[in-house]
Amino acid sequence: RSVLDLNQILQSSAESSTRYAIMTVIMSQLIESNQEAVALHLSNTILQPLAEQHQDSKGLKALLDFERTALGSKAPNFEIQPATSNAEAINLYDLNSADTYVLIFWSSTCSHCLNEMPTIHYTADASDTTATSIIAVALENDPYNWNDYRYTWTSMTHVLALGKWEHPLVQLYNIPATPHFLVLNNDKIIIAKPQNLDALLPVIQK
Secondary structure (H helix, E strand, O other), X not given: OHXXXXXXXXXXXXXXXXXXXXXXXXXXXXXXXXXXXXXXXXXXXXXXXXXXXXXXXXXXXXXXXXXXOOOOOEOOOOEEOOOOOOOOOEEHHHOOOOOEEEEEEEOOOOHXXXXXXXXXXXXXXXXXXXXXEEEEEEEEOOOHHHHHHHHHOOOOEEEEEEOHHHOHHHHHOOOOOOOEEEEEEOOOEEEEOOOOHHHHHHXXXX
């Protein structure tokens, strides 16, 4: 509420460009303090209209990039290829068998991934509940190593993203590094962004 109050004060006492600059700083601070839901509201209601007003295409793009994977946003849709060649392809939004979905972006050339993925697999495999489903998206240059791992880690649904860092999902999901975790509810709304394995495992164990 205080952010909106400040915006109202600035509307009557400051230049539009000054208000834009101040609100941009506040949004950055909100993101750093893990207040993404508030930052998303600020982006939608104040900053995006200001970016358009000032014809700041770069700033507007940054806001839209943030919005796609902010807490409270619906995760971008993407296709999930079937495990067998005679099955039809589905997409993320088609999935409805779980209460919670965990998206893991990883790579077979990422040492941290190779250390953590077995733990994730065994934790999910040992869980007595089917309330959580794991979608493991592999950013790869070729499918060979990935093929071995997908047949080993059978507790996950596997997606191959060839092209690695050039794959469209990297930009779509703002993936800075691997592994990268997102937790979605049944409606595919992003509800958590675990920063490490310790934060992720309790989600899988529920």
